[in-house]
Amino acid sequence: MHSNARTTLHARRLIVTRRAAGWSPACIAEQLGISRATVHKWLSRHRREGDAGLLDRSSRPHRSPRRTPVEVEDRILAVRRRVRRGPVHLAGLLGLPASTIGRVLRRRDEPALAAVDPLTGLPVRRRHTGIRYERPRPGDLLHVDVKKLGRVPDGGGWRVHGRTEAARGRGIGYDYLHVAVDDRTRIAYVEALPDEKDLTCAGFLHRAVAWFRDRGVVVLRVLTDNAKVYRVGGNWRAVCVALGIRRRFTKPGCPWTNGKAERFNRTLQHEFAYARAWTSNTDRLTALPDWVEHYNTRRAHSALGGQPPATRLAA
Template structure:
């Protein structure tokens, strides 16, 4: 019979044994599934994997989810298994073929507080109004030292952020920024008050190459994460925006694993220094204004008064003292000896002081 039906003698005797015990019911095909599956992920762990993915609006992948659960003491499977679970639950697409990216040239300081990065980024309130955030990030640990909200990107806001950072973590040896006039006057051939304050604090001030944001890559990457957070927690006012950023900074530092830190959080790596309280902003000009210039203080919204008329400059000049020189219908605006802009004021009377 085994030869006629093309099966092994072992299989034939197994069927005969079942028939003698169970009758015809014993010949019904049986499941090949093992009685136990020790490698199968527990349902509760799968549910937690799904919950974390959904709580982060799908932005956390298998690596971060596994790192968070492992940090909570949960027995979690391999990253590939976490990915398979998310795919099986219909939350992500199947894994594509492995792609090897060119990491480019990377650098990271060996110690906390050896180098900080500072930069500003813009967001919008629920009503569409823009606001700015100045961030200060530790290069070694990626610890977000400060995230300060303001209506415009000014040197005063940058200094406020740096003061907040030093008050909790001490002074850095070096500070890195881009070449924006908020932080440096290199492009104008002058020294703006933010960099004067940095130098007065004994901090070495560095700047990235022009049109090369990769130098500030760590803080630029942090801005992407911040953008996602703001999109999920859009504030209604500046005051609420600061609360949203405070919550974000706590989450970024203590909850979100960082791939560059071997899936540790920045708080696990960062070593605080001795707190230092820096003085308030000194906005005195670094060099002399033209003789006869009338002085005005630009307000936080970038405007100043000229014979009871409100004139507007770019927001980057907010909180700066400027000198005014009248030339017929033109009004030349100076910061120190640099003519930053010329406005057409027509027949508006020129004030005496």
Template sequence: MAVVALSVVERRLDAVRAVLSGAPVAEVARGVGVSRQSLHTWVARYLLGGVAGLANRSSRPMLSPSRAPDEVEAAVAELRREHPRWGARRIRLELLRADPPWHPGEGLDAAAVPSTATINRILLRHGLVKPRPRKRPRSSFVRFERPGPMQLWGIDIVGGIELVNPVTGELREAKIVTGVDDHSRFCVMAQVVERATGRAVCLAFAKALAAYGVPEEVITDNGKQFTARFAKGGEALFDKICRNNAITHRLTQPASPNQNGKVERFHGTFRPEISEQGPFVSLVEAQGAVDVWVAHYNAERPHQALDEQAPVMPADRFTPTKDEAMLPLWVPPSLEIAPGPAAGDAQVTAAVEGPVIVATDRPRRVPGSGAPVELDKVAPASGNMTVGRQQVWLGPERSGQVVRVWADCDWLHLSIGAQRIKTLRSRLTVNDLDVLAARGAWPAGDPPAAARARAREGVVEVERTVARTGNISLGNKAVAVAELLAGRRVGVWIEDHAPLIFFDPATRTILRTRPNTLSPGDQYTLQQAVPTGERPRPAVEPVTVQRRASATGIIAVAGQKVPLGRIHAGATVTVHAAEATLAIELPDGDTRVVRRTNDNAVRSMKGQRPRTA
């Protein structure tokens, strides 16, 4: 049997005829699957319009009292046509301004300004925007923002400015070094440069620091202008400026521009609008156009991310921290392209406008004078650091540490955290010192206190690495130190008619003493001799050694004999040698403490091996 599908109008007509023939409305409505009110509506529409009245109709109301007035729609459409890049949120913020710059004196009442969604619908009705598919809701995004200004700057490099040669008409692209404050979105830096070299970036950064003060943190990508993270060694100039001004330098993960999203979003607004004004004939003209745009952006342009309900400019939320009472700004001498101020002026100054960046009260070094210099270097992963043309071995354990280098033509003094770690003969020439000064080294003061030579007749200090056999070489002679110290760097205190003292160069505590086999005066011919520091001192912490009791039950520690009794003859005991006592752990578990009768250094760590017949 064939089943005929009825249309909507036919089903409604059958229900209406059933009601008109006397069937109960409730039963007919239940059979059709609609409410009684809907069925009564069908009957009324059938009686007025016949079968045609049962067709579907639009539910749109005839009137909409809440619709935006015609003058509001006209203002929205006019703003969009005058500024094709303005979206609904920007148009709403402009309508909220009491005296808008686009039509002075014609601002709308705040109550008459429609919402962002209404403005979007107006633009769609007028065909001024293209309909787009629904995106992820803004409420699902997790946004972060520092609670105050000058806490974090986002810094990056962007292209988009074209320079034209007025003679040949050739175009080339310039770069802009940009910086945005995280809290206020205030543009602190927008410097046009011919090429984005490390020096050009640091010049722009130094200019921003001098103009607004020093932020707590900056965040950049991993470009070679900002960091030597992926380089083989050394320290980038940008990193050095941050470190010396106590600025925490944060780096984004590779290929993650969203981690520096605020400055990237700034580029989305800045680059299209500034490129429309080009091409420019010179860097000066391009910089002038950028400065005008930045001034308008900071002080006159409402920022949509700051407040969607009221127009807020970045300058309203930004407060610089430049204060005369704060510490002076540090910049490397290579960026000091202007003469320094008069003597006695200890405050670092900077010119915000023009090519002059900074001038300091640092004394000027005369090239060719051979005067000592100081510089900071980061120890590479290999532990083999280069100072000029001279290599200095520090060891892999010091990788990543900042080393302060004091250098002249005679000595190299290396310190970490105000603690001298190494002193060696310098192979640098006067020209090498001048090159270091040109690359950022500054005139040095006095050498480190521990490295200052003292008038000690017949005293020499050297450093050696203990060999695997426990020996070192002094004047082509093998001197036994201790197998326990194999591979360790030790200092040797050599004095006429006195035993050799081996000590830890970092703490200058005595490790061992050995007889002096050198002839008087031989110490002056030793290689890598360094100026003497303070005399090594005995270790404050107890030294743990082992001793084997003799046949009569006697042990000797640092030249002091201690009888244990014949019951312990031949036994090996552990002795903790402190500054004033000797604590002896006996084989039966008892501990005997005796007073030390001398201050001799402990020479050997292990007891004598048993003799075999």
């Protein structure tokens, strides 16, 4: 009901019922504490439209000659979705008042900038304290990142021998875990490689795309950080062009934009790399494929309702 309405649907039906019982409009108005004009209004609507005439109506005017034309509203929405900026910025681009642009955005139910991902423009879902978004189909976006892990010395590091042996393993280098996580399904593909150079990263992407293709997923876009190898690497760009993959980059200073890969790296650290005291680097690398298989097919994923990522692939 309108906040200032003096009658409810029940009261309007009471007007009609009592008029049919022979009550005069003046008596009905006095008994209900309303004006006789209001009584005549509802009786007239009931005669024309029946019970439907007693329902609330919109207060919107029948004509709005000064309303912004539809084609202008469509242009506002198109520019908003392309640049993802507020009414003041759009006003400078379109030559329209910011107040007009704001009204159009509200009238057309355009989500606030805080409610969309700044990189992709997709709506985000807030859960607890985090922000999550997801593409509608597997392969629409592949999150790629590299996690650098210190190699385990033969015989084990300080986790085996204690803090007094903290120097064990220093200077023996790193394993570079190249990670690719599908945005929709959260299925991950991982390789341990000796470095993160252009040719190495390009080869990893080529094998990752083939691995996903064998599972029925066609990769259309790849999202990475702004490392030089991804921005200007010739081999990386060549693989993307050859496979028809569009490159996307995180917003500078906003690593959470590539959050699915970042979160997978954290899980990989806590549940695999540092979950036990390894006695050699070879043992850890040998166990990596089995752990990734467990992650994809058996480990419960909180963002998927407690189901493993493979269930999204089969859906």
